[in-house]
Every structure is written in structure tokens, then in C-alpha cells.
Amino acid sequence: MSGTFVGMPAFPAAAREALSDAQLRRNLAHATSTIRAKRAAVVGEVDEWEELRLAGAAIKDNVLHHLDEHLLRLERSLTERGATVHWARDAAEACEIVASIARQHDADEVVKVKSMATQEIGLNEALAAHGITAWETDLAELIVQLGDDLPSHILVPAIHRNRAEIREIFRERMAAAGRPAPENLSDVPRELAAAARLHLREKFLRAKVAVSGANFAIAETGTLVVVESEGNGRMCLTLPEVLVSVVGIEKILPAWSDLDVFLQLLPRSSTGERMNPYTSMWSGGTEGQEAHVVLLDNGRTRALADEVGRQALRCIRCSACLNVCPVYERTGGHAYGSVYPGPIGAILNPLLRGVGVDEQTDSLPYASSLCGACFEVCPVRIDIPEVLVHLRSQVVDAHRAGPPKGEAVAMKSAAWVLSGARRLSWAERGMGVAGRVLNRLGRKVMPGGRRALGRLPWPGSLWSNARDVPAPPAESFRARWRREGRR
Amino acid sequence: MSAREEILGRVRSALASADRTESPVPRDYRTAVPPGDIVALFAERLVDYRAELTRCTPDSVPAALAAALGPASAVLVPDGFPWQVPGAVADTGQTPVELDRLDAVVTLAALAIATTGTIVLDHGPGQGRRAVSLVPDLHVCVLRTDQIVPGVPQAVAALSPDRPQTWISGPSATSDIELDRVEGVHGPRTLHVLLVSP
Ligand code: SF4
Numbered sequence: 167m168s169g170t171f172v173g174m175p176a177f178p179a180a181a182r183e184a185l186s187d188a189q190l191r192r193n194l195a196h197a198t199s200t201i202r203a204k205r206a207a208v209v210g211e212v213d214e215w216e217e218l219r220l221a222g223a224a225i226k227d228n229v230l231h232h233l234d235e236h237l238l239r240l241e242r243s244l245t246e247r248g249a250t251v252h253w254a255r256d257a258a259e260a261c262e263i264v265a266s267i268a269r270q271h272d273a274d275e276v277v278k279v280k281s282m283a284t285q286e287i288g289l290n291e292a293l294a295a296h297g298i299t300a301w302e303t304d305l306a307e308l309i310v311q312l313g314d315d316l317p318s319h320i321l322v323p324a325i326h327r328n329r330a331e332i333r334e335i336f337r338e339r340m341a342a343a344g345r346p347a348p349e350n351l352s353d354v355p356r357e358l359a360a361a362a363r364l365h366l367r368e369k370f371l372r373a374k375v376a377v378s379g380a381n382f383a384i385a386e387t388g389t390l391v392v393v394e395s396e397g398n399g400r401m402c403l404t405l406p407e408v409l410v411s412v413v414g415i416e417k418i419l420p421a422w423s424d425l426d427v428f429l430q431l432l433p434r435s436s437t438g439e440r441m442n443p444y445t446s447m448w449s450g451g452t453e454g455q456e457a458h459v460v461l462l463d464n465g466r467t468r469a470l471a472d473e474v475g476r477q478a479l480r481c482i483r484c485s486a487c488l489n490v491c492p493v494y495e496r497t498g499g500h501a502y503g504s505v506y507p508g509p510i511g512a513i514l515n516p517l518l519r520g521v522g523v524d525e526q527t528d529s530l531p532y533a534s535s536l537c538g539a540c541f542e543v544c545p546v547r548i549d550i551p552e553v554l555v556h557l558r559s560q561v562v563d564a565h566r567a568g569p570p571k572g573e574a575v576a577m578k579s580a581a582w583v584l585s586g587a588r589r590l591s592w593a594e595r596g597m598g599v600a601g602r603v604l605n606r607l608g609r610k611v612m613p614g615g616r617r618a619l620g621r622l623p624w625p626g627s628l629w630s631n632a633r634d635v636p637a638p639p640a641e642s643f644r645a646r647w648r649r650e651g652r653r
Numbered sequence: 654m655s656a657r658e659e660i661l662g663r664v665r666s667a668l669a670s671a672d673r674t675e676s677p678v679p680r681d682y683r684t685a686v687p688p689g690d691i692v693a694l695f696a697e698r699l700v701d702y703r704a705e706l707t708r709c710t711p712d713s714v715p716a717a718l719a720a721a722l723g724p725a726s727a728v729l730v731p732d733g734f735p736w737q738v739p740g741a742v743a744d745t746g747q748t749p750v751e752l753d754r755l756d757a758v759v760t761l762a763a764l765a766i767a768t769t770g771t772i773v774l775d776h777g778p779g780q781g782r783r784a785v786s787l788v789p790d791l792h793v794c795v796l797r798t799d800q801i802v803p804g805v806p807q808a809v810a811a812l813s814p815d816r817p818q819t820w821i822s823g824p825s826a827t828s829d830i831e832l833d834r835v836e837g838v839h840g841p842r843t844l845h846v847l848l849v850s851p
Contacts, residue, residue, distance in 0.1 A: 214681065217681055217682050223676075233664045255659055305829040322828070355833045371750050386814075387815075395827055396825055396840070400840060404784045422809070426809040429820075430804075437828060439822070443822050443826050446819055447814070447820075467667050471667035473670075
């Protein structure tokens with residue numbers, strides 16, 4: 167990742183910008199509907215799916231409730247098998263550890279396996295400040311990195327790019343990063359993938375230091391597990407002399423045997439495959455490699471302390487909740503202003519960073535219609551709507567001291583209108599007049615044929631900036647009841 | 654305070670008022686097995702993810718190997734691989750650059766999983782170190798039908814965490830471009846399994 171999310175506008179502003187990008191919406195709608203269908207088909211093949219979800223949630227809860235013991239056990243297993251274990255309180259400390267390992271080996275470049283944890287800590291930028299270049303090797307990450315772009319999806323970070331855009335990025339940017347794209351490169355996905363293979367192979371073959379994350383870390387055996395598709399992960403994990411794995415402290419599973427749950431849940435939920443092409447498992451220094459493991463907190467203990475929010479730490483980053491989210495499908499990942507977008511991002515970011523700190527983070531719990539689709543698909547049964555509502559109340563509490571938010575003003579006046587029958591009937595009559603006019607003027611037509619209003623004046627704008635507001639009906643229900651109801 | 658002590662301290666205070674009773678983990682999924690013939694299921698699922706498959710008998714393995722390797726003239730053969738292979742190159746600890754000059758690799762496997770069409774290498778005898786089945790562009794794997802287990806739970810139970818493992822389901826693939834699956838990115842672009850029935 168070369169760009170940065172710092173200074174992103176809060177969700178509604180960013181979402182409005184994204185909504186006006188028709189190409190982005192087409193790319194997203196195509197991609198998310200494809201992956202939803204694939205997931206549904208392979209989940210349908212597993213009769214015991216619901217039991218696996220229960221098992222997954224229970225195993226993760228048991229880890230979280232005894233996280234101190236499991237961390238110590240993992241440290242011991244890793245050390246016994248020859249790995250060096252480091253602990254990092256925050257992003258800066260983790261980046262410093264990785265940079266110092268690279269420097270000890272005189273490396274001015276590292277190859278990277280796609281990893282959410284290293285994106286979260288901004289490792290690439292931090293290494294660059296030390297004069298070390300980090301090469302992303304996952305195809306989508308390569309597209310993002312070469313395009314000087316930001317990731318927009320957990321699993322498919324370049325989901326917002328179509329083949330023609332990818333071809334342009336390769337033709338214009340590959341040469342500056344190493345082997346140039348072949349002459350006459352077309353936009354056929356197979357050719358684009360072949361171009362990435364050639365471009366990255368020289369980097370794999372010469373790299374001395376690799377950086378990875380881990381999907382799972384087994385406390386009992388010190389086994390790290392990396393799940394991937396392309397083989398870039400295997401290249402990074404096996405060819406370089408030194409491997410540094412940055413692992414969030416919530417990635418632990420207690421025992422080797424628990425993998426039988428997660429290796430069923432993860433591939434089917436994420437790529438919609440029965441099994442991803444490649445899974446690597448190793449523990450400690452393997453085949454003579456020097457292995458380092460960085461155990462990363464960076465806000466996880468803050469999330470752990472939140473009784474309701476704690477369940478977000480069960481997340482296995484499958485991205486199923488993104489693909490079913492109606493908000494995500496329309497706005498894309500960038501609007502969330504974080505490497506964790508979509509429903510999980512809407513709860514994980516405030517839990518990791520805390521509320522009341524910045525406006526962007528505080529806006530995220532509102533980036534949801536609370537439809538519940540995310541909970542339905544979540545392989546570890548995280549009740550995202552429950553956590554969203556809980557976090558909204560925290561955001562409100564955090565702002566209680568300051569000036570009231572627009573939405574609160576609007577809700578208060580709505581409560582005043584709705585609580586008196588006379589006030590309501592006057593308001594309705596006004597709405598009816600407005601409705602007859604606005605219905606003619608409404609620029610958009612909503613599903614069902616009703617007109618939608620554009621942006622309302624303040625304070626209504628606080629509501630309508632990110633939503634289509636249906637034009638009010640010309641006659642209220644109560645008026646119609648008086649006219650016809652008694653017949 | 655060291656980072657280690659501080660993180661452990663934060664964990665403990667975060668959990669100070671938590672209910673720490675163990676949640677029961679349902680394990681009935683472990684006894685669920687797919688109906689029917691697991692060898693046929695494995696063959697179907699393997700091919701579904703675009704691996705190539707040749708069924709053979711112990712006697713026909715050498716001929717099947719030669720056919721699967723085709724024109725490959727430099728074939729890495731790990732220690733403990735029991736058949737003769739044309740163009741065999743022994744594993745002498747080649748560097749990645751040297752491995753990149755080879756055309757193909759042949760290996761055995763530790764086991765295979767029917768429901769997912771997966772072969773698992775634990776890099777024991779005949780399977781080679783991890784890089785040899787990664788860098789050459791063609792991977793031919795010889796598997797016996799009695800090495801196939803029904804599902805993921807049986808595989809995890811049979812495998813030892815003391816060994817590194819590589820689980821392989823079809824050739825290297827990506828769906829990063831418009832979610833279209835394309836076979837062959839960095840790993841071997843062709844995976845050919847020779848399935849040996851007694
Ligand atoms: S919250 Fe659940 S569905 Fe969403 S990415 Fe995490 S594990 Fe997957």
C-alpha cells in the first residue's frame with residue numbers, strides 16, 4: 167500500500183464521492199455479486215455449516231477469555247522451535263522491529279505476503295523511511311501498489327479496478343518498479359496474471375528477507391498458517407533466508423486439532439472455494455530459515471476490554487460481510503478510510519482506536535443499515551449489528567459534552583412533532599402540500615416508482631446527504647382515514 | 654516495562670471482569686463423512702479446480718509419469734521418490750535461481766482430501782523440501798487411492814504439526830481481476846496427479 171488513509175473525510179462525505187463514480191459502482195456490483203453466488207454454492211454443500219460456525223465462535227471465545235495464557239503458550243512453543251518472538255505494543259514499535267531485522271541482514275528490500283496486520287501498521291511506509299523497499303507480491307496488492315492506490319477490500323484489494331484499468335497501470339508503472347510489462351499487453355486476465363508472474367519472479371528469486379502475517383497461530387505447537395491462492399505466499403515463506411511474521415494477538419487457536427474447523431470455514435466464506443489453492447503451515451525456523459514472529463497489540467487489548475465489542479476479535483478476515491453489505495456494495499471500501507472496510511471495519515476501527523478521537527472513526531458505526539446480512543454470513547457469528555448499536559451509543563456519549571450533533575437536533579424536533587396529535591396533523595398537512603410539489607420536482611425515481619428528493623436544506627441535509635429521501639405522500643394516512651376510513 | 658509485560662498486563666486488566674467460563678465446542682462435525690465413494694469424489698473435485706488427473710495401476714506408473722512430463726527435460730526428483738524418471742535431476746540444495754531453470758518436479762504426497770480435492774505434502778521422503786514443488790512450472794504428484802481421507806477433520810487428525818505442510822488444491826490461481834478465476838500465477842501452472850489404484 168503506497169497511499170495513506172490519514173485525513174480521509176468522514177464516511178458520509180467519502181461515500182457521496184464514491185457514489186458518483188459509476189465505473190466504481192459497476193466494478194463493485196459485478197465483483198460482489200459473483201463472489202456472493204460462489205460462497206452460497208460452496209456453503210450449501212456443507213451440511214454441518216451451522217455447527218462449524220458455533221464451533222468457530224466458541225473456540226475463538228475461549229482463546230480471547232484466556233488470551234494471556236495462550237500468548238505465553240504460543241511464545242513458548244515458538245521459542246522451542248527456534249523462532250525469535252518479539253512483542254509490539256503499537257504500530258510504530260512493530261515497524262521498528264521489522265526494520266531492524268531487515269537492517270541486520272543488510273537488506274534494502276523485502277518481499278511481502280498479503281497481510282492485513284502489516285497494512286494496518288503502515289509497514290511499507292515505515293520501511294521506506296528506513297530506505298527499505300517493500301514489494302507487495304499478491305496480484306491485487308501489486309495492482310494497488312503500482313497504481314499508488316489504496317486497498318478497497320480485505321480479500322480483493324483491487325476490487326474497484328477493472329481489467330482495462332489494470333492493463334494501464336501495468337503498462338505505465340511496472341518499468342519503474344523492475345521488469346516492465348510485455349509489449350502489446352492485452353487486458354485478458356490470463357495475460358495480466360502472466361505479466362505479474364514475470365515481473366515478480368526476479369524479486370522472489372533474489373529476496374533475502376520476507377514479511378508475512380498469519381491467518382492462524384497455534385498456541386500448542388507454534389504453527390503459523392498462511393492461506394493464499396497464487397503461490398506468492400509460498401515464494402515469500404520458503405525462498406528467503408529470513409522470515410518475519412507479524413501476527414495480531416487475536417490470531418491464536420489453542421490446538422492443532424482446532425484447524426479442522428477453520429480450514430473449512432475460511433476458504434468457503436472468503437473466496438467461495440472448497441479450499442484455497444495453497445495453505446502453508448510451519449513452526450519456528452524451518453529448513454534452515456531464520457524465523458521471527460512479532461506479536462502485535464495495536465489496540466487489540468482495547469477491543470478486548472469492551473464486553474460487547476470483544477467478539478470482533480474472533481474475526482478471521484474472510485470478507486464475507488463486505489460482499490453482502492448493501493452499503494459497501496454502493497460505496498466501496500475507500501469510503502471507510504481504513505484498511506478494514508465494510509461491516510467489520512465499521513466496528514473494528516472504533517474498537518481498535520477508541521471513539522471520540524477522530525470524526526472519521528466516529529462516523530463508521532453509522533455506515534450501516536443494520537439489515538443483519540453480515541451476521542448471517544459471518545463464519546464466527548460476530549453479531550455486527552449488536553456491536554454497531556453499542557458503539558453508536560458510545561459515540562453519542564463521547565460527544566455529549568460538545569455541541570449537539572445535527573442528527574440529534576433533527577430527532578429531538580421529530581420527537582416533539584410526533585408526540586402531539588395536533589402538532590402531527592399540522593405537520594402532515596404541510597407535508598402533503600410539500601409532497602404534491604416535491605413529487606413533481608423529485609429528480610430521482612426510487613424502486614417502486616416513488617420520486618426521491620435531492621438534498622434537503624439544513625438540518626435535513628444531515629440526513630439526506632447520504633440517503634435518498636422519498637418524497638412525502640400528498641395525503642397522510644391519518645387524513646385518508648378521516649376521509650375514507652369510516653365508510 | 655517491557656512490551657511483553659505491558660501487553661500481558663493490558664490483556665489481564667481487559668479480562669478482569671469478564672466471564673471466563675469455557676464455551677463448549679460442538680464436535681459432531683468430526684464424524685460427518687461425505688456419502689458414496691471418496692475416491693470418485695476426490696477425482697471429481699480435483700478436476701473441478703483444473704488439476705489434471707490420470708488414473709493408473711502400480712505397473713503403469715512409469716509410463717504415466719513419462720506421459721505427464723511430456724517434453725520436460727530437467728525434472729527434479731526428490732530423495733525417496735520410488736520411480737525412475739527421464740531427465741531426472743537430484744535435489745542437491747539448488748538455489749531458487751537454479752530451481753527456476755528446471756522444467757518440472759515429481760513428488761509423492763502425505764495424503765489427500767476428497768471433499769476439497771486437496772493434496773497435502775508434509776515434505777517427508779519422496780516429497781522434497783518446500784521450494785522444489787513450488788518453483789518449477791509443472792508439478793506431477795503420485796498418490797495412492799488409500800491415501801485419500803474423506804474430509805478436512807480426518808486430514809488434520811492424521812497429520813503431524815511437527816512437520817511443515819503444504820496443502821495444494823489445484824494449480825496456482827487468482828481471482829483478483831474482476832473475480833475471474835485464472836489458473837497459474839506464481840506457483841506451478843500445471844498440477845498433474847497420478848492416482849494409483851491397487
Ligand atoms: S466479521 Fe465475520 S464475515 Fe466479516 S470478515 Fe470477519 S469473520 Fe468474515
